[in-house]
Amino acid sequence: xxxxxxxxxxxDSLFSHARHIVAENPVTGIAFGLFALFALAALIGPYVVPxxxxxxxxxxxxxxxxxxxxxxxxxxxxxxxxxxxxxxxLDMIIAVASVALVFVAGGFAGIASGYFGGWTDRIVGRVSDxxxxxxxxxxxxxxxxxxxxxxxxIIIATAIINFPLYVRVARAEANIRREAGFVQAxxxxxxxxxxxxxxxxxxxxxPIMMVQVSLTMxxxxxxAAGLSFIGLGVRPPTPEWGIxxxxxxxxxxxxxxxxxxxxxxxxxxxxxxxxxxxxxxRDLVDPQRRT
Amino acid sequence: xxxxxGNMSAGVNNMQPPLLEVRDLTVEFATRRGTVQAVKQVDxxxxxxxxxxIVGESGSGKSVTSYAVMRILDRAGRIAEGTIxxxxxxxxxxxxxxxxxxxxxxxxxxxQNPRAALNPIRKVxxxxxxxxxxxVQAQPGDAKEKAIEVLKAxxxxxxxxxxxxxxxxxxGGMCQRIVIALALACRPxxxxxxEPTTGLDVTTQKAVMDLVVELTRxxxxxxxxxxxxxxxxxxxxxxxxxMEKGKVVETANAEAVFRAPQHAYTRKLMRATPxxxxxxxDLLPEDAAPAAPAPTAPVEGAxxxxxxxxxxxxEYPRQTPTSGMAGLFGIKGAAADPFRAVDGxxxxxxxxxxxxxxxxxxxGKSTTSMxxxxxxxxxxxxxxxxxxxxxxxxxKRFAGSxxxxxxxxxxxxxxxxxxxxxxxxxxxxxxxxQMGSGLSGKALRAKVEELAGLVGLPVHLLDRFPHQxxxxxxxRVGIARAIAPDPDLVILDEPTAALDVSVQAVVLNLLQDLxxxxxxxxxxxxxxxxxxRMLCDRVIVMRTGRIVEEGATEAIMAAPKAEYTRELLAxxxxxxx
Numbered sequence: 001x002x003x004x005x006x007x008x009x010x011x012d013s014l015f016s017h018a019r020h021i022v023a024e025n026p027v028t029g030i031a032f033g034l035f036a037l038f039a040l041a042a043l044i045g046p047y048v049v050p051x052x053x054x055x056x057x058x059x060x061x062x063x064x065x066x067x068x069x070x071x072x073x074x075x076x077x078x079x080x081x082x083x084x085x086x087x088x089x090l091d092m093i094i095a096v097a098s099v100a101l102v103f104v105a106g107g108f109a110g111i112a113s114g115y116f117g118g119w120t121d122r123i124v125g126r127v128s129d130x131x132x133x134x135x136x137x138x139x140x141x142x143x144x145x146x147x148x149x150x151x152x153x154i155i156i157a158t159a160i161i162n163f164p165l166y167v168r169v170a171r172a173e174a175n176i177r178r179e180a181g182f183v184q185a186x187x188x189x190x191x192x193x194x195x196x197x198x199x200x201x202x203x204x205x206x207p208i209m210m211v212q213v214s215l216t217m218x219x220x221x222x223x224a225a226g227l228s229f230i231g232l233g234v235r236p237p238t239p240e241w242g243i244x245x246x247x248x249x250x251x252x253x254x255x256x257x258x259x260x261x262x263x264x265x266x267x268x269x270x271x272x273x274x275x276x277x278x279x280x281x282r283d284l285v286d287p288q289r290r291t
Numbered sequence: 292x293x294x295x296x297g298n299m300s301a302g303v304n305n306m307q308p309p310l311l312e313v314r315d316l317t318v319e320f321a322t323r324r325g326t327v328q329a330v331k332q333v334d335x336x337x338x339x340x341x342x343x344x345i346v347g348e349s350g351s352g353k354s355v356t357s358y359a360v361m362r363i364l365d366r367a368g369r370i371a372e373g374t375i376x377x378x379x380x381x382x383x384x385x386x387x388x389x390x391x392x393x394x395x396x397x398x399x400x401x402x403q404n405p406r407a408a409l410n411p412i413r414k415v416x417x418x419x420x421x422x423x424x425x426x427v428q429a430q431p432g433d434a435k436e437k438a439i440e441v442l443k444a445x446x447x448x449x450x451x452x453x454x455x456x457x458x459x460x461x462x463g464g465m466c467q468r469i470v471i472a473l474a475l476a477c478r479p480x481x482x483x484x485x486e487p488t489t490g491l492d493v494t495t496q497k498a499v500m501d502l503v504v505e506l507t508r509x510x511x512x513x514x515x516x517x518x519x520x521x522x523x524x525x526x527x528x529x530x531x532x533x534m535e536k537g538k539v540v541e542t543a544n545a546e547a548v549f550r551a552p553q554h555a556y557t558r559k560l561m562r563a564t565p566x567x568x569x570x571x572x573d574l575l576p577e578d579a580a581p582a583a584p585a586p587t588a589p590v591e592g593a594x595x596x597x598x599x600x601x602x603x604x605x606e607y608p609r610q611t612p613t614s615g616m617a618g619l620f621g622i623k624g625a626a627a628d629p630f631r632a633v634d635g636x637x638x639x640x641x642x643x644x645x646x647x648x649x650x651x652x653x654x655g656k657s658t659t660s661m662x663x664x665x666x667x668x669x670x671x672x673x674x675x676x677x678x679x680x681x682x683x684x685x686x687k688r689f690a691g692s693x694x695x696x697x698x699x700x701x702x703x704x705x706x707x708x709x710x711x712x713x714x715x716x717x718x719x720x721x722x723x724x725q726m727g728s729g730l731s732g733k734a735l736r737a738k739v740e741e742l743a744g745l746v747g748l749p750v751h752l753l754d755r756f757p758h759q760x761x762x763x764x765x766x767r768v769g770i771a772r773a774i775a776p777d778p779d780l781v782i783l784d785e786p787t788a789a790l791d792v793s794v795q796a797v798v799l800n801l802l803q804d805l806x807x808x809x810x811x812x813x814x815x816x817x818x819x820x821x822x823x824r825m826l827c828d829r830v831i832v833m834r835t836g837r838i839v840e841e842g843a844t845e846a847i848m849a850a851p852k853a854e855y856t857r858e859l860l861a862x863x864x865x866x867x868x
Contacts, residue, residue, distance in 0.1 A: 020323075180707060181702050181703075181704055181706075181707035181708030181709075182707065182708050182709055182710040182711075184666060184700075184702070184708070185700075185702060185708045185709070185710075185721075185769075185772065186710070186721065187666060187690055188664065188666075188695070188699060188700055188722070188773075189721040189722035189725050189726065189772070189776075190690050190691070190695045190696065190722060190725035190726040190776075191690060191721070191725050192690060192691065193687075193690075195725070200710055203710075203712045204710065204711060204712055206712075
C-alpha cells in the first residue's frame, strides 16, 4: 500500500531508525546489548579482570564461586571469571576474522556465479558441493590437523566450512537481480561488468548477507570452541571457552560444576546473541524499511 | 449515495432493494506514522444487474473500497465507520464463517495479474474442477465434463485440449478467461473486477471485457469494475463513480460523466486521458501555466538519417523437450527450428525525428529496442548509427565503447530500473561518472541539479531513495539519467505504462519539450496508438517480428491500410463523446 506519505523528512538518521527497530522488537535490543558487552570484554577485558588468568595458585584450587572468585577457581587455582573474560577476545577474533574472510570470498564467488552463470557458476558450484559433501566439523578437524595447530588455521578452517552457505545465498540473490531493470540501466550508463557486480548488485544483497554473517558468527564461535574442546586448535593454558569446558568436564562428576558451567553458559549466550542479532541487522541495513 | 445519481441510473427498478449498499464507509490503516484513512465516508449503491465503474488514480482508495466489501483487508486495515449491506447481510458485523460462505458463492473477485491468481503447477481444467467440487456444483464423476462446459462458456477455443494446459502454456488473455471462469463458476450475484485488463493488449482487453459484460448480462449479475481508465469504464459501465484521495467526488450515469463532468477532478482526469483529436498540450490541466515555448535547439543536419536498420533478425534457439535421464544430465534435445523474435526488419530514423514502434506483446518490439540499445546481439542484419556499424561491436563490450553514451533508454518500469540503494542524485550521476565526463564533487552535483531542473524534479528530492519517491518522480529520475550523457537517440520503452493518466500527461509533455530543447531523436515503443500519435512523426506497426505498416502517424491513424492496424485502432476503448 502506498499510503504512507513521503512528505515527511526523509533524512531519518541511522540512530532514530535504530531506535525504531529496537522499539518494534525488544529482543533485538537485548541482542545488541549482549553484543556490546562481549565487544567490551574483548576490547578491555585483559586490563580490568581481577586476577591474572594464567597465574596458578594451588592453595586456592577448586574453590566454588565466592566474593573473591566470582565464578570459582579451577584445578590449578586460576580464577575462572578472569579466564572467561579474557577468552572472549580470542574467540571473537577467530569468529570475526573467519566470518570476514568467508564473507568476502564466499560472497564474491557467489555473486559472480549468480551473475555470470556458465563456467564461473559450474566451478564455484562444484567446489561448494565438494565442501558440503563432508561432515563439516570433521572437515574442519582435518584441515586444522593437516595445516597445523594454530589460530590462523582455525580461522581458515572455519571460513572454508562456511563457504558454501555464503555462496548459495549470494548466488541465489544475484541470480534474481541479474536481469533487473536497474542492472540494465547500469549497463547503459557504461558500467563495466565488474562494477555492476560490486557497485550495483552487491549493495542490494547486503541485507540478506548480514543475516548470514550474524548466523555464521555464532557458528564460528561454536566451531572454534569445538575444535579446542577435542584438543585441536588453541592449546592450554591459553584461556579459551572450548578448552575450559573440556577441562571442567571431568570435574562435573565430583561436584565441581562451575569449572565447565560458566564458560559453557558464556559460549551459549554468545551464540544466542549473534543469532538474534541477524534479524535486527537486516532491518537496520535495508533501506526499504526506512520509510 | 445521493438521490440525484440514483434517479439517473437508467433501467434500474427503484422498488427493488439494492444488492449492495455501502454507507459512510471509512477504512483506516495503521502505519508507522499513525493511522491513515484510505477511504473516507464512501456511499455506494449497486442494483441487481447493474455495472458500476469505480475510477481513480493510484491511492484513490478504489481497491480498498472493494476489499472492504469482500472483507479481505489486510491485517493493518479495518473498517472504522459505516455499514456495508450485501443482500441484507451486514458485512461489517457478520461472523467470519458467514462472510466466507458469501465469498466465492455470492460475490467473487478477479484480480489484475491473472497468471498470479492461478496455481502454476496444476492443469487449468483441474483448477476449475476444484472450485466446482468445493462449492458442490459438481461430483468427481462429472467434474471434467462440467469444467469443459465452463471453459466453453468463457469462449475458449478447443476446450478439451485446453483442459490439460498449464497456466504458463496459455497467453495472458487466456489466463484471465480462466480466472473469470473460476470466479463465475458458482454463479455469484456480484463480481468485482479489480483492473482486470491492465497489462493485457488492447485487442485482448476488448475480448476480455466483452466477455465479462456478456456473461454478467446473461446471468443478471451485478459488476463493479475498478479501473484507472476512464475510457474503459465509460465503454462498459452503466454508472461511474470517480474517487480521489479516498473520497467519492462524483457518481453519475456513464454518459453524463463524460458529457458534463461536474467535479474539477473528473474534468482533470478526462482532459489527461489520451483521445482522438487532441494534442499533448491539451492533456495538461486548464489552470496549468502555459509553458513558455521551449527554446528549440537547431538540429544538426535535420532530416538526414541518424540510424539505419537493415534486415535485422533475432533468433532464439528452441529445444525439443528432453526426457528422463538426458534432461537430468543437461543433455539438450535436438535443436528445432529457431524461434524468430524479430524477423528481418528494416527502417531508419532521421535526426530530430520521433519514430513510434507499436505492437502487442510478443510482436518483437522489445527485442528490437534491446538490439538497438546494444544490450543484445542480433543474429543477423546491420545497425548503422551515424555511419558507424554498431552491430560489429559485441554487446558485451559495448559498455566500454564511445558509442554507449550516444544511445540511451528510458525504461518501462521506473521502480525496477532504479537501484534501490542509490539516491536519486546518485542514479542520475551514474552515467556521468562512468562515461568519462570528468566531473566530480561540486561540479558533478551542479550538473545533476541542472538535469533535475530540466526534467522538473525538485532539488530537495535528489537525496531520497527510490522508495521515497512517487511514480512520476521516479520516471523523472529515469529520464534525467537517460539524457545525462547528452545522447543523440533515446529509446523510450513504454515510459508511461506504469503511471497514472495525469502523471502520464505531464511526463509526455516533458519528453516533447526535452526533445525540442536538446535536439534528440526518439524511438517511442508503445502499445498505445493514441499516445504514439501525439508524440511521434512516423510510426511502425509490428506483428510477430515483422513490420506490418509504416508511415506518417496521422496518415496511418486516419486511414490504416493493414487489417491488423485497423483492428488495433478499433480496440481502443473510447469515451462516448
